[in-house]
Amino acid sequence: MHAIAIAGYGGPDRLQLTQRPRPSPGPGEVLIAVHAAGVNRPDILQRQGQYPPPPGASDIPGLEVAGVVAATGPGVPWPVPGDRVAALVTGGGYATHCIAEAALCLPMPASMDMTRAAAIPENWFTVWAHLVLFAGLRAGESVLIHGGSSGIGLAAIQLAQARGARIFTTAGTSDKVARLNRMPSVTAIPYREQDFVEVVQDATGGRGVDVILDMVGGRYLARNIAAAAPDCRIALIAAIDGLVADGIRIDRIMTHRITISGNTLRDKPIAYKGAIAAALREMAWPLFEQGAAGPIIDRTYPLAQAAEAHKRMETSAHFGKLVLTIDNPVDD
Ligand SMILES: NC(=O)c1ccc[n+]([C@@H]2O[C@H](COP(=O)([O-])OP(=O)(O)OC[C@H]3O[C@@H](n4cnc5c(N)ncnc54)[C@H](OP(=O)(O)O)[C@@H]3O)[C@@H](O)[C@H]2O)c1
Numbered sequence: 001m002h003a004i005a006i007a008g009y010g011g012p013d014r015l016q017l018t019q020r021p022r023p024s025p026g027p028g029e030v031l032i033a034v035h036a037a038g039v040n041r042p043d044i045l046q047r048q049g050q051y052p053p054p055p056g057a058s059d060i061p062g063l064e065v066a067g068v069v070a071a072t073g074p075g076v077p078w079p080v081p082g083d084r085v086a087a088l089v090t091g092g093g094y095a096t097h098c099i100a101e102a103a104l105c106l107p108m109p110a111s112m113d114m115t116r117a118a119a120i121p122e123n124w125f126t127v128w129a130h131l132v133l134f135a136g137l138r139a140g141e142s143v144l145i146h147g148g149s150s151g152i153g154l155a156a157i158q159l160a161q162a163r164g165a166r167i168f169t170t171a172g173t174s175d176k177v178a179r180l181n182r183m184p185s186v187t188a189i190p191y192r193e194q195d196f197v198e199v200v201q202d203a204t205g206g207r208g209v210d211v212i213l214d215m216v217g218g219r220y221l222a223r224n225i226a227a228a229a230p231d232c233r234i235a236l237i238a239a240i241d242g243l244v245a246d247g248i249r250i251d252r253i254m255t256h257r258i259t260i261s262g263n264t265l266r267d268k269p270i271a272y273k274g275a276i277a278a279a280l281r282e283m284a285w286p287l288f289e290q291g292a293a294g295p296i297i298d299r300t301y302p303l304a305q306a307a308e309a310h311k312r313m314e315t316s317a318h319f320g321k322l323v324l325t326i327d328n329p330v331d332d
Helices: 041-047 114-118 121-134 151-162 174-181 196-203 220-226 250-255 270-283 285-290 303-315
Strands: 002-006 015-019 029-039 064-072 084-088 097-101 105-107 142-145 166-171 186-190 209-214 228-236 259-262 297-302 321-325
Touching: 002 303, 015 303, 029 084, 029 114, 029 121, 029 303, 041 303, 064 097, 064 114, 084 097, 084 114, 084 121, 097 270, 105 270, 114 297, 114 321, 121 151, 121 209, 121 228, 121 270, 142 151, 151 166, 166 174, 166 196, 174 186, 186 196, 196 220, 209 220, 220 228, 220 250, 270 285, 297 303, 303 321
Parallel strands: 142 166, 142 209, 166 186, 209 228, 228 259, 297 321
Antiparallel strands: 002 015, 029 064, 029 097, 029 321, 064 084, 084 105
16 A cells, blocks of 8 residues: 655655555454545654654554545444545554544544545544543633634634534634634634733633633643633643743632643543544534534645645644545555
């Protein structure tokens, strides 16, 4: 099969089209002929040597795919060969064939093509873990979602809309702010021009927000705490601005009963991710089927041009998802 390998850590040019033996599914696994693979920021971190695959995972990048099941291993009641699925994988997505856990496969929403279906798993599993399982976001609550134009940010916005929350989000350009402001229940804050703490505090009458989803870390943690309402839950998913946070007001964490949590999805047990898959199938899939939610695609690239997709993501010019496409994986 064809795959994109990381030929040494470094820039996008380290991504190289190569040939690998087609893998066979083991117990509980399926082999997917990949028609589309989502690109995620963690793929870039992996290419740079900052996010190694967990033990047992493929060294080929790619955390989500959509395609047709080509074969199944022992003990797989569903899916069966020929089924069209979207799947969360621990690696190996940038390839014409990919192994997935059957428990982490979801049926392709009828309303979607392969490109859009491939753009769901990594973002929706992640935001479900943080906004639902950790934060328990409820109707009528307010949420601050940093990086609203990212794949993660847009999935979080759609999930928060479905839950009936009031949404604040940050973005770096006026174009992104304008697009986000056109979405229902969303107030977008241009973080380079305005202080998100001031905007949130003004808009909530000095109360702050109930939930914060943060991928920035570093200098944002102290500011998130300043923007927090009583009983706020702050979910940390990345640290774009740095892994060390100064200036934290411990007194405010205590007086406001603030809870801070972090989580990485990729290395978690199959049972944990399988429970999220089941919840998504029950509660998020109907939204996709009805067209009430679904990924926004920025651009697609043929698999061989994975480096171009990484370059675009690194400029942060994208709004939504970047997806790699494959025309005839079955024949590969
Ligand atoms: N913990 C987990 O399990 C998990 C899983 C998946 C992803 N992640 C993390 O989630 C993040 C988003 O992933 P993605 O694949 O959706 O990547 P992405 O599309 O590249 O998103 C990165 C976002 O960060 C925003 N950003 C950068 N600096 C910012 C700042 N100072 N304030 C506000 N926003 C800022 C950018 O927005 P602008 O362009 O507007 O600046 C951009 O939208 C990544 O950091 C990724 O590593 C974590």
